[in-house]
Structure formats: structure tokens, C-alpha cells
Amino acid sequence: MAPKTILLFSCLISLFPMAGLTQTMENDEAEIWKMSQIEQRKLDESGYIYQDDTLEAYLNTVLLKVTGTVPLPVVPHVKVLKSPELNAFAFPTGRMYIHTGLLAKLENESQLATLFGHEITHSTHKHAIQGFRHQKSTSDAVAFLGVISGGFGLIGAVANLLGNIGYMASVSGYSKSNETEADEVGFQKMKAAGYNPAEAPALFRILKNDITMEEPDKQAPYFFSSHPKLEDRLKNYQRLLNFSEVRPDSGYVDSVFIKKTRAVLFDNISIDVQAGRFNSAKHSISIYEKRFPGDDRILFRKADLLLKDQPQNSESQEKAMNLFKRIIELDSTLAAPHKELGKWYFKKGESTLAITHFEAYLRLAPQATDRRFIEGYIRKINTKTE
């Protein structure tokens, strides 16, 4: 079946809930399915879904290429979560979520396929129900189906939204043997779909390097942000690769992947900055500049990063202001740089320049939610000069 046909089929399936399909399941499995569907709905309605239909369609085409035909009632489908941390996870239903943070770090479709192959294996091989039954036999079952795990203070907003199924899929991971199985089956799937197997360990090498960028005590709790778990993946995929025929490196550049993920790479820089993940933002900016030289929109991200990363460093602030001036030269219709320049001159006591930029901001963004703030600055300057 062609990927587009499978995609249409999976959309139709998702419109009609699992009526009847769960009837063939044992009680505990049906319960896990119901819990998964509740948790998925919670995530879908959380406001954390990254809205980009073109990207979502592309990701689902890749996912279906990797998974091929899967036994019902599992229906592979992937959505993107606005979250800067490195993670992806799948529910037993086949619904998968990938964080913008992880997507922004990938280099090509083969790495994406590796991730999808690993995750969908957890769904098709029923790792959640195996985990539950194992815990049942070790008397942890009540805890498993009881209160949600939650309680991740710093960062990890998505983790706080998860219930027990999502927690296992996203944070704790499955048993070592289940994870190894997901590595092995996932690897075969990505290879069978025609992807370059050499990219499988490369994916985990990138992730491993990336998690060292932020301070170790402030790491997110997610499975793919865990150093030992990434180390396990890396070893497993390297072993699998050693037994495979490897395509020679032809310096292949995955232009489709790079084009389709352009917006998410760009947007995740802003998400990183909001979350205070400044090193990661810096790294993504350099990747973006390499991939898309001459795209001046990146200047705003760079200036925003300088402002927030080192607010007390006058040299950085000066650099940021020069970037804002450059942005205005390139596009005089943009409002935001005027606001930042207005505030900069306001703090420096340069009233005329401050007012010029504040007025430009209000003219270019008449509906701005912070309009009254800007009017307040202007009033304050006028009161002082009167």
C-alpha cells in the first residue's frame, strides 16, 4: 500500500474510535488502551501540540514507510509537541509524539526513521502491557494504575501532563529486554524501508553530545535525555550496524528532510530561549545558518538570545541592539525590534530615540498586548522632560 493510502486509512481509523477492536483484548490490555486514549486526548488538548500540517504529513509519511503494515488495532500516527527537550514516545495505540527539541536536532530522514522504528516497536510488540503484567506479578500494579507519576519541578512541562502509560513510554522507558527488542526490530524496519543504517548510531551520538550542552543537574527527565539510556542505544545500534552491509558515505545531503524541518528548527530556537536552554539555542542557530545561509530572519533569534542569555553583559546587549538595527534596515515593517530598541534607549536615558522607537512599535503593532506598557514608557519620558 502506498504511504499516502496508508496515511488516509490511518486518519479514517482515528476518526472512528476503537469500538469493537478492544473487545478482542484481555481486560488489562483494554484498560491500558483506554488509559492511553485518555492521555493522548489530554496531550492533544494541552496547547502543546506544534501546529504545522505540512510537517505532520511529512512525518507521517516517513513513519508509515518505516512501519509498513502493522497489526490492528495499532494505528501509527505521529504528532509534534512544543517542547525543547529531547524526546519521542509512543503509546500502545501507535500514537507517537516527538518533541520539537528532538526534531530540531536530527540531521536526516534516516535518523528520523531510526527513531520511528524504535518507538513503533514498543506499540506493535505490546511492551506496555508486558510492563504492566510484570509489575502485576511484582505487586507494583496498583501503583502503576494509580496516581500519575508527575512532579517534575524544573522544565519537563510535558512530563507533568503524562499519565502512567505516557510516563512509562516517555520517561522511565521499558525493560532492558524490551528496549533492546525495540532497537533490533526498529533497526530492521528502517533498513527494510531503504534508509541508511549507518545513521542509526549517529542519531544517538548526536543526542548524547547534545545533552551535555546544558548543565547536567538541570536535565529533563525524559528517556532520550538520559545519558545511560542513550549509551545503551548507541552500543546496541553499533552492534547491529557491525552485522549489516553499510552503504558507503557519499556525502549525501537530505534536502527533503532539511526543507520540511526548516520551520521547526527555527521555531524551536525561540522555545529553547524561552526555556532558558541558551546553549542549545546557540547550537541550533549555527545549524540554521549553515543550512540556510542568507536567511535574515535568524538575526532576530540571535538578538533575542543575546538579550536573555546575558542580560547584565553590556557588550552582549550592545550586540543585540546592533542586530535589531540591522533587522529594521532589512525590513522596516517589523515591530518587535523597535520595542527592544525603545527599551534600550529608555534605560540609557536617551529619551528622543526611545520615543521614536516606541512610537514606531505602536504604529506597526497597533493590536500589541503590551500596548499600555509602551504608552506608559512614553508617558514617563514626557513627564520627566516637561
Place this chain on the structure above:
Amino acid sequence: MKRILISLATLSVLIGCGPEWRTVKGPVIETKSGGVLKAPTGWKYMIKDKQVLITPDSPDLAVLCYQTLDAEKPLARVKQKIQTDMLAEDLAAVITDNYRFTSEYSQFKVVETSPATINENDAFLILSEYKSTDGNPMKMLTMGYSKGNKAYIFEFTAPKRVYFDKMKPEMERIISLFVLQLAE
């Protein structure tokens, strides 16, 4: 944090220890920051660490949370930090980013930000909406200011329907009467 505190309060009733809801009989003083809040007599309040919760009758219907944040320490949900003597608008931006990464505030949306004055200091006001973990539409009024190496933050939260608008004037009055006395 506020929710954790409310849960702690409920738990403390059950096990008979920990912070308790007390009846307001005069100014409520948070000694660590020196913050003094003048709530109407007969309302309930609770002090835990550096936070004060004030409610007319039930925190589920309307609650005001006062807390201080230290400069150079990351916030609860983001690694951004409060700076010493921050511009009120910049402080509002950091607080807003923190809300955006707070999963309890589902579909968080800023309706308006504007300047304000608290205790004769330049302050910010953020009016926002979100859905609670139970899916109820909520409204939140956040006000605050930065002075020296501390930020003083007030959050009034209530269900969007009826309670927020009903209680907003009284909560704004409490915030407007806020003063600092010598801290511990």
C-alpha cells in the same frame, strides 16, 4: 507550587499537622520577606515558606498567592533568571515564559500586559487565561515588581465564569495596599 501548597493544606487537615488555614483577624505578615497583606477580616490565609495564600472561603473558587523570587535563581519551570532591578516589563516576560512551560496551565494565553504600581514601585500586570488540569476555564491576574535582588509577585486565580470578575476588585485592592516592613 500553589497547587502543591493547596494539596498540602488538604493533607494537613487529614493528618492533623503542617500548615493550616487561619482566619484573617488583622494584617497578614510574611516575616521572611517582610510583606504585609491587608485582607478582609474573616477571610482565610495560609503561610508556607515564602508564600502566602489568601482566599475569601475556598481556594478552589478564588485564591491570591503572594511570593518573593530571588534574583539569579532559575524559576520553577524555566532556566531563565530574575535580574536585579529588572524593568517591570522584562520581569513580566520572564514570568510569562515560566507560565508557558507550566503544564497545569493548559492552553495558556496572555490577554493583556500593562504597567501598574504596587507600593509606589513600577510594576507589571498580566491578565491571562488557561484551562486547569480538570479542564475548567480559569483566569489569572498576575502583578509584580522587582526591587533590589528580589521580585514580589502576586497571582490571583479563579474560574473564568463568575468568580474571577466578582473577586477581582477586592484582590486588586489587597495588592494595592501591600507594603514591606523590615524582613527577618
